[in-house]
Amino acid sequence: MxxxxxxxxxxxxxxxxxxxxxxxxxxxxxxxxxxxxxxxxxxxxxxxxxxxxxxxxxxxxxxxxxxxxxxxxxxxxxxxxxxxxxxxxxxxxxxxxxxxxxxxxxxxxxxxxxxxxxxxxxxxxxxxxxxxxxxxxxxxxxxxxxxxxxxxxxxxxxxxxxxxxxxxxxxxxxxxxxxxxxxxxxxxxxxxxxxxxxxxxxxxxGVRFFLIIFKIGTLYSPLKVYFPMSLLVSGMGVLNYLMGSLTSGGWRFTNMSTLLILAGMVMFLMGLLAEQLTNLQYKDAVEEED
Missing domain, CATH: 3.90.550.10 (Spore Coat Polysaccharide Biosynthesis Protein SpsA; Chain A)
Known part of the structure; x- marks a missing residue:
């Protein structure tokens, strides 16, 4: 060869x-x-x-x-x-x-x-x-x-x-x-x-070790990393809402539950945006190689 x-x-x-x-x-x-x-x-x-x-x-x-x-x-x-x-x-x-x-x-x-x-x-x-x-x-x-x-x-x-x-x-x-x-x-x-x-x-x-963990995800499919994290954070917000409602006797959102749910939504949107940018990035690389 x-x-x-x-x-x-x-x-x-x-x-x-x-x-x-x-x-x-x-x-x-x-x-x-x-x-x-x-x-x-x-x-x-x-x-x-x-x-x-x-x-x-x-x-x-x-x-x-x-x-x-x-x-x-x-x-x-x-x-x-x-x-x-x-x-x-x-x-x-x-x-x-x-x-x-x-x-x-x-x-x-x-x-x-x-x-x-x-x-x-x-x-x-x-x-x-x-x-x-x-x-x-x-x-x-x-x-x-x-x-x-x-x-x-x-x-x-x-x-x-x-x-x-x-x-x-x-x-x-x-x-x-x-x-x-x-x-x-x-x-x-x-x-x-x-x-x-x-x-x-x-x-x-050792610091590089943690950076590579995130890099692996963002290089291949960012949404596959962001989506589980968004579900986890939003789920914590819903759980906080349910626990607060049961203990207080009233069904209302607290500041913490609202913040967690919104943070989960933002994570999901960031992952979606990163996924689209990644698609464009690799599309350009493959077209240049061809």
Whole structure:
């Protein structure tokens, strides 16, 4: 297949020294693009040693920004994204490409259980992501956040404007492909311990965790999130009205019950508006890709 391999890298000299020779061994004809995201170690020197194509950011812009730069620089019909920390086995690329040939537009390398996750907190968060996303799309999602994936380049480029510059590009791209009606498949993989220091921050990425929860919903179908919330809030208003009426002996709306019911109605209308805007957003993306 005509494919390029894109690797975002920030201070990943150890991982690249392990991964690049294996890529050259398994796929000597493939285009390999390493995006040097403002590294301060010997990442650039390692890339030059193995003769891969390098796109350099003058300062760190983030994993998502590196992915976007790599996608623009790649020339293959398909792109394989993989991390530069040595966790992903280059031999698994062939399995992703075979899955693409079955008619999929995106194939994700799905990590297994707890043993394939960095720590219990990461595993718990990813399990919640997978469950929520599966509920949203009515299809089982084995790994929403894996950075090891193969995509149709032309279709992926149509969603670059949606991708954040941070670490949540896998979540965004997966949900965008589902929302556009493209085919997304999963291939089980195992991962090795990362080489070098992780760039994940517990506090910063803990906040990101909650933001991604809402982002998953709004990327796919906002009304599916807003409607249950509106029912819950309005139901609390009706319950407050009934309880107040029974205890006071008179059937009248209190300020609290009125406020809750109105808040539920506003949530529903916001969800309806967000749903229409989302439809227009993806309509434009698919038309541009076509």
């Amino acid at each position: 005509d494919f390029s391999i894109v690797i975002p890298a920030k201070d990943e000299e150890l991982g690249l020294a392990k991964t690049l020779p294996l890529l050259r061994e398994h796929y000597p004809e493939a285009e390999v693009v390493v995006v040097n995201d403002g590294s301060t170690d010997n990442t650039l020197q390692v890339c030059e040693e193995y003769g891969v194509k390098v796109v350099t950011h003058p300062y760190p812009k983030g994993n998502g920004a590196a992915i976007k730069s790599g996608a623009r620089a790649a020339n293959g019909k398909y792109i394989v994204f993989m991390d530069g920390d040595g966790q992903h086995n280059p031999a698994d690329i062939e399995r992703l490409l075979y899955k693409l040939e079955e008619g999929y537009d995106m194939v994700v390398g799905a990590r297994g259980g707890r043993e394939d996750q960095a720590n219990i907190a990461r595993w718990s968060a990813n399990s919640l992501y997978n469950w929520l996303a599966s509920w949203m799309v009515n299809r089982r999602i084995d790994d929403l956040t894996s950075g090891f994936r193969a995509v149709n380049r032309k279709k992926f480029l149509g969603f670059l404007y949606l991708l954040p510059n941070g670490f949540s590009y896998p979540t965004t791209s997966t949900m965008a492909f589902f929302r556009a009606g493209y085919s997304v498949g999963f291939v089980p993989i195992s991962v090795a311990p990362r080489l070098g220091k992780s760039h994940i921050s517990l506090v910063r990425d």
